[in-house]
Amino acid sequence: MPRCYDPAVPEPSVSASPRASGGASTAVADLPPTLHVSTHPAVLHKLAVLRDQATEPKKFREVVRELSWLLGYEALADARIRPLEVRTPLETMTGAELGDRIGLVPILRAGLGMVDAMLELMPTAEVWHLGLFRDERTLRPVEYYNKLPDSASVDLCLILDPMLATGGSATAAIEVLKRWGAVQPVRIKLVNLIAAPEGVRAVTDAHPDVEIYCAALDRQLNEKGYILPGLGDAGDRQFGTGKAG
Numbered sequence: 544m545p546r547c548y549d550p551a552v553p554e555p556s557v558s559a560s561p562r563a564s565g566g567a568s569t570a571v572a573d574l575p576p577t578l579h580v581s582t583h584p585a586v587l588h589k590l591a592v593l594r595d596q597a598t599e600p601k602k603f604r605e606v607v608r609e610l611s612w613l614l615g616y617e618a619l620a621d622a623r624i625r626p627l628e629v630r631t632p633l634e635t636m637t638g639a640e641l642g643d644r645i646g647l648v649p650i651l652r653a654g655l656g657m658v659d660a661m662l663e664l665m666p667t668a669e670v671w672h673l674g675l676f677r678d679e680r681t682l683r684p685v686e687y688y689n690k691l692p693d694s695a696s697v698d699l700c701l702i703l704d705p706m707l708a709t710g711g712s713a714t715a716a717i718e719v720l721k722r723w724g725a726v727q728p729v730r731i732k733l734v735n736l737i738a739a740p741e742g743v744r745a746v747t748d749a750h751p752d753v754e755i756y757c758a759a760l761d762r763q764l765n766e767k768g769y770i771l772p773g774l775g776d777a778g779d780r781q782f783g784t785g786k787a788g
């Protein structure tokens with residue numbers, strides 16, 4: 544049976560944020576230091592394709608993958624490396640390999656589209672699926688699947704979800720990981736394509752230790768908890784279900 548996530552998590556806010564500007568991204572004062580909004584031109588270009596309502600599911604999936612690669616690259620910037628001896632055709636030198644043990648936690652279902660790109664970047668990462676959906680009426684996350692391994696033998700957990708809206712799903716996922724054992728020195732990072740100020744606030748208030756990497760910080764949520772301007776429903780647009788928006 545699906546179960547409702549911990550009611551202790553604050554009710555989602557769907558009001559406009561006083562910190563949000565009228566633009567599509569980033570021009571927000573007083574950003575928490577844990578929020579990283581990409582300013583890379585390639586990210587901005589791809590994001591516009593993703594937002595376009597005319598972008599069909601096949602292209603949408605491709606761009607989710609490409610953006611995930613770019614955001615994963617940014618999220619890994621402070622990952623640990625260890626020296627690795629490499630023999631080139633000419634001589635032997637000391638190269639590097641990723642030293643962090645990484646767990647990728649895609650939030651079903653929309654986070655699935657981010658996994659392949661992340662695995663290309665971090666081939667030794669494990670993938671631990673977490674099923675959460677947002678109850679359309681209450682906007683509360685409901686957990687229906689959890690494939691975390693028995694022990695938290697990992698250095699870095701990357702939660703993958705294209706959308707950070709009210710922050711309910713992300714907060715729930717972080718709570719699940721921390722209860723499971725992903726606590727200091729294990730680090731948790733959240734990788735989203737689009738974040739709303741309300742979701743960023745919810746996550747940073749509850750978990751100031753969790754860093755957030757996204758391609759854009761949008762203006763606000765609408766009364767149904769959708770991100771404005773956003774891209775509609777990330778799951779529906781990837782998998783061709785329902786009606787976007």
Ligand code: PRP
Binds near residue numbers: 678705708742776
């Ligand atoms: C979407 C999205 C996030 C969640 C974000 O999933 O992929 O998981 O909503 O909203 P929140 O920040 O308000 O919790 P959804 O519940 O639509 O499920 P789906 O991925 O199965 O479509």
Ligand code: URA
Binds near residue numbers: 769770771774775
């Ligand atoms: N989930 C989505 O897929 N899109 C939104 O705008 C908000 C939550």
